[in-house]
Amino acid sequence: MDTRTSTHSPSPSRVGAARIGIGGPVGSGKTALIERLIPAFAARGVSLAIVTNDLVTAEDAERIRRSGLIDPARVAAVEAGACPHTVIREDPTLNIAAADDLEALFPDVELILIESGGDNLASTFSLDLVDWWMFVIDVAGGDDIPRKNGPGVLKCDLLVVNKTDLAPYVGVDLAAMAAQAATARAGRPMALTNCRSNEGVDAIADRIVSDVLFR
Amino acid sequence: MNGPSAPLLVALQHADGQFPSGGFAFSQGLEASSSLAGRLGTFDFAAFVDIQIRHRWADADRIALVRAHRLAGDLEALAELDREVEASTFVEGLRSGSRRNGMALLTTHERIGTCGAAAYRAMVRKGDACGHLPVVQGLAWQALDLDEASAVAIGGYQMVASLATAAVRLGVVGAIDAQKVVARALPAIEAAARVPTGDDQPLRSFTPLCEIAVAMHGASGQRLFSN
Secondary structure (H helix, E strand, O other): OOHHHHOEOOOOOOOOOEEEEEEOOOOOOHHHHHHHHHHHHHHOOOOEEEEEEEOOOOHHHHHHHHOOOOOHHHEEEEEOOOOHHHHHOOOOHHHHHHHHHHHHHOOOOOEEEEEOOOOOOOOOOOOOOOOEEEEEEEHHHOOOOHHHOOHHHHHOOEEEEEOHHHHHHOOOOHHHHHHHHHHHOOOOOEEEOEHHHOEOHHHHHHHHHHHOOOO | OOOOOHHHHHHHHHHOOOOOOOHHHOOOOHHHHHHOHHHHOOOOHHHHHHHHHHHHHHHHHHHHHHHHHHOOOOHHHHHHHHHHHHHHOOOHHHHHHHHHHHHHHHHHHHHHOEOOHHHHHHHHHHOOOOOOHHHHHHHHHHHOOOOHHHHHHHHHHHHHHHHHHHHHHHOOOOHHHHHHHHHHHHHHHHHHHHOOOOOOOOOOOOOHHHHHHHHHHHOOOOOOOOO
């Protein structure tokens, strides 16, 4: 008996909200970026939901729920099982299920942001989980991060270099760092942000609306 | 020399820890029990695994898996069994964990097109079924033509293997020592699997210290694992 064909039915194709990943090291500003993107998407008329992956607590989810920026019911938290890579890459099923639940609860949702637990430069998102993803690093993490050629930096659809305002205080030549990142990524998209003052955030929202939502 | 049988290869695929099932995020009370050891007595990983096999898996999860397998894709009957698992799992952390883990496994099986998975997942999403892990395992593995013995072997092995990987990530035991514990656990799985199972056999478990630990830990808000 050929079990490869007799026990399977055709895989259904998924029709629903676009899903984008936001990955990056601990403290790089992923949650702060989300807090800035929420009003930016609201201003563009995009119906949003969010899934967070916290390492130990649901702190990021609670922070976003308490922000007053979004209906708290539109924010779901998924535990990372001590393994933040796995929950977005090798085994994204819990995140897929959480996103499916949000879609079912809020049929108008067009875009779901899936924030990874803080991870290292090797972190990437499974394309089973997201349609598009960005990777957030920050200047305080060191200007050598782009040169290290981590898969997160190289493979993402958009590299975000955050906390640009800190560059003079941590001895980083921002222009050189940006140039090295552009070289490492062979010219693929990159954004410079200072989430604290909302600099660079609108450009990211516009790019997502254009590249992911095709508006 | 004969080559491997097709069912053996299918069994290897579905027993593999790389098969996306959501299982990595659940410790089945291991995180709670190990972190609360000072308050609930000593903690020994090998003893914890042995208790989980003998006093939970053998008479509860294994029975649910076997009964689900025998239901051969009867979704209404599976939902009824699911409700039995729900009613017989005392602690909320373990109960909701089993549902979430089952839903994650169903998600993969729906996407790879395993017969019955999409329909049962739709029932879970409508609230017509709970989607507990052993029920979903029985549904999916029967649909893949794995026989009952193979399904039980995979379920038992995965239970122990997932405890071992959780213990390694928690720093409770080293990766190599963990495999020694797994090896010592396999005969207990085999012995439990040999016990005949009735079609309507009730589900029983008795792991009070683990359940108390899960209940205490669940309220702490400081967890790496879902349970």
